Amino acid sequence: MQVLKMIKDLINTVFKLTLKVLFVNILSLYVAHAQDRPKACLVAPSGFILKGDLDVKAHTCTSPSNPNQYLSPSFRQNGAIPFPSGVEYIFDFNNNIDITKAGYAAEVASFNGTTFTARKLMAPGVQWIMQIADVGGQKYISCRKAEIIRTDPPVASIYTCNGSSVVLKIDKNDNNNHDEYKVTWGDGTDEVINVTANPLPLEKIHNYTGTLSQVSLTGFYIRRDTSVCSTNPATQTPKNIKRPILTSLNSQDGDVAQIKISNPIAGKEYTLQIAEDKGATYNWLDKAKSLDGTFSIAELDKSKKYCYRISALDFCDVPILSNVVCNLILISTLISSSATNISWTLPTSPSGTPQQLELLRGVEGCDSCLKPLSLFSNLDKIFKDQSLECSKLYNYQLVARYAVDVDGTKQYVTVTSEKIIVNPYDASVEIIPNGLIQASYPGNDDSMIRLILLDNSDGKKFTFFHKSADDIDFLEIGKTNTNSFTDIDIKANSGEYCYKYKVEDACGIVSEMSPEFCTLFLSYKGTTLNWTDFTFPNTIITSTPAEYTIESFDENIGAWLPQYKTNNLSKGVGLLIQDSNYPTIKFRILAQQFVDIPGFTNFSIPSYGNTIVEQNPSDVHWGSFLRWNNNCI
Numbered sequence: 001m002q003v004l005k006m007i008k009d010l011i012n013t014v015f016k017l018t019l020k021v022l023f024v025n026i027l028s029l030y031v032a033h034a035q036d037r038p039k040a041c042l043v044a045p046s047g048f049i050l051k052g053d054l055d056v057k058a059h060t061c062t063s064p065s066n067p068n069q070y071l072s073p074s075f076r077q078n079g080a081i082p083f084p085s086g087v088e089y090i091f092d093f094n095n096n097i098d099i100t101k102a103g104y105a106a107e108v109a110s111f112n113g114t115t116f117t118a119r120k121l122m123a124p125g126v127q128w129i130m131q132i133a134d135v136g137g138q139k140y141i142s143c144r145k146a147e148i149i150r151t152d153p154p155v156a157s158i159y160t161c162n163g164s165s166v167v168l169k170i171d172k173n174d175n176n177n178h179d180e181y182k183v184t185w186g187d188g189t190d191e192v193i194n195v196t197a198n199p200l201p202l203e204k205i206h207n208y209t210g211t212l213s214q215v216s217l218t219g220f221y222i223r224r225d226t227s228v229c230s231t232n233p234a235t236q237t238p239k240n241i242k243r244p245i246l247t248s249l250n251s252q253d254g255d256v257a258q259i260k261i262s263n264p265i266a267g268k269e270y271t272l273q274i275a276e277d278k279g280a281t282y283n284w285l286d287k288a289k290s291l292d293g294t295f296s297i298a299e300l301d302k303s304k305k306y307c308y309r310i311s312a313l314d315f316c317d318v319p320i321l322s323n324v325v326c327n328l329i330l331i332s333t334l335i336s337s338s339a340t341n342i343s344w345t346l347p348t349s350p351s352g353t354p355q356q357l358e359l360l361r362g363v364e365g366c367d368s369c370l371k372p373l374s375l376f377s378n379l380d381k382i383f384k385d386q387s388l389e390c391s392k393l394y395n396y397q398l399v400a401r402y403a404v405d406v407d408g409t410k411q412y413v414t415v416t417s418e419k420i421i422v423n424p425y426d427a428s429v430e431i432i433p434n435g436l437i438q439a440s441y442p443g444n445d446d447s448m449i450r451l452i453l454l455d456n457s458d459g460k461k462f463t464f465f466h467k468s469a470d471d472i473d474f475l476e477i478g479k480t481n482t483n484s485f486t487d488i489d490i491k492a493n494s495g496e497y498c499y500k501y502k503v504e505d506a507c508g509i510v511s512e513m514s515p516e517f518c519t520l521f522l523s524y525k526g527t528t529l530n531w532t533d534f535t536f537p538n539t540i541i542t543s544t545p546a547e548y549t550i551e552s553f554d555e556n557i558g559a560w561l562p563q564y565k566t567n568n569l570s571k572g573v574g575l576l577i578q579d580s581n582y583p584t585i586k587f588r589i590l591a592q593q594f595v596d597i598p599g600f601t602n603f604s605i606p607s608y609g610n611t612i613v614e615q616n617p618s619d620v621h622w623g624s625f626l627r628w629n630n631n632c633i
Helices: 002-036 574-578 622-632
Strands: 048-050 053-055 059-062 069-071 074-076 086-093 120-122 125-135 138-150 156-159 165-170 180-184 190-194 202-207 215-223 226-230 234-236 246-252 256-261 270-276 285-290 294-297 306-313 319-321 329-336 339-345 356-363 366-373 382-385 394-406 409-416 420-422 436-440 449-454 461-467 475-480 484-487 498-504 522-525 528-531 547-554 559-566 570-572 584-597 600-608 612-615
Touching: 053 138, 059 069, 059 215, 059 226, 069 138, 086 120, 156 215, 156 234, 165 215, 190 202, 246 306, 256 306, 270 294, 285 294, 329 394, 329 420, 339 394, 436 498, 436 600, 461 484, 475 484, 522 584, 522 612, 528 584
Parallel strands: 048 138, 059 138, 246 409
Antiparallel strands: 053 074, 069 120, 086 125, 125 138, 156 165, 165 202, 180 190, 180 215, 215 226, 215 234, 246 256, 256 294, 270 285, 270 306, 306 319, 329 339, 339 382, 356 366, 356 394, 394 409, 394 420, 436 449, 449 484, 461 475, 461 498, 522 528, 528 570, 547 559, 547 584, 584 600, 584 612
């Protein structure tokens, strides 16, 4: 009896321990699963009941070209709750979403007569979807997990050194998120690699008895011990180890440069070589060594432009060289205190037009002020920034991106210029007036000369000067904040008037005096009209010689009428005088010059000269007098 009792106690003890272990294991599984679920999907918040069910596809496979996919949850009628009057879905539900508060983002499900469903385009990844069903004012919630899986093909290095064996190397990076790989070696041999048992990065070597074959690598995704998505095979012909690709050159502070290569091989030593950029020939010198393909070098000669490349030994100890990447040079030329020209010289290598070109402007001391400036195209070599403020220090940096093919692999190379600083309030800047003055007598008024300044600078104030035939030098006649001015301090028939101007910018910097621009002056001798030349300074590009139109005033209709056009500076008007029936006759000249100014070609600049009046004796008819005079002659 004692022995039977001992056996019975032992059995009870073992049974209790087994139950305890089983319970602990079940609890551990539940806790692990619960940690994956949002809290509201485990314990219903106040006012909600955790009940009901929803249908949604657990796994959706996408292609690299179309990674985003629609998730379409629907209400599952399984008798757990009555049929609802309305259903909402919250996509990508998480612990930060509080459904007890108004304003949470939900998609209202549509009803097709038999069921409720919703549809939303989502990015790849794992997410929880919550269903909220309304039954007579009571809300029931249920959750399900859905995953959108990108089927990007794996990226691997497949190479050979001796021609009889192939090395397959799969790196750990964003392109290789698969759970399993199948290698088709091309000689009838396949090999399956489970990532759990063989974590990335991994390397496989396959020996061939004959000619090397193409190698294909297919990625698989495993969910609950089942393959749910597979990629298209990535097929490569085995090569010698690919040479390093220099993908980033960042110039800093004039004498510092940072250089990187893509996908460096772990444990491989790389050597940075540097040469002065003199065109096609380089005198390469070893500069630094690195085990991760990243270099930072200093004490460069700021007056020189450099090119860089990376050297390494392949697995057969044969030197291999990277592509060559050269500096990108950025230059600032301050035009005024509110404008600067930013120009650049693209790298010698990579050559050609970059696929992307971005000019960045920042403000010293302002981290949030960095912004790209709008370039016209990737062919641009200069940008005029006309939005500077005197109180700020600006910095500029240019980034050029090139697509290069290195041993059949397409890579992007990014070249970043040194950051340059621009101080708008630089007293050394020379403001050059670059416009022209249109000086003309208005319509029928000889008491003033109207000035219109066609200047594309960023001047804020303008000062005008004139000089008459009696003046020794130019005299200031007034200031204005606009591009026009009226000169009333004139004597119309005393001679031509010439004008100059100065520009003052937003920082108070005043320009030099502009070239002079003169009005047209008309005079006569006998029956011949003479006028001064209507020309512009050499800084203004004229398209054709000036054209002059002689106009006379018709007293009968009270209007000026054009009579002759000429490119000369004189014209006889005896016939006009002879045919006149008035004791006086008025003449004036309209000059037109065609110029090229920013934004316009062959732009017409008109100018009226002064008016002259010939007074006839009041007791003699002018036409009869001329005819009598001609008969006497």
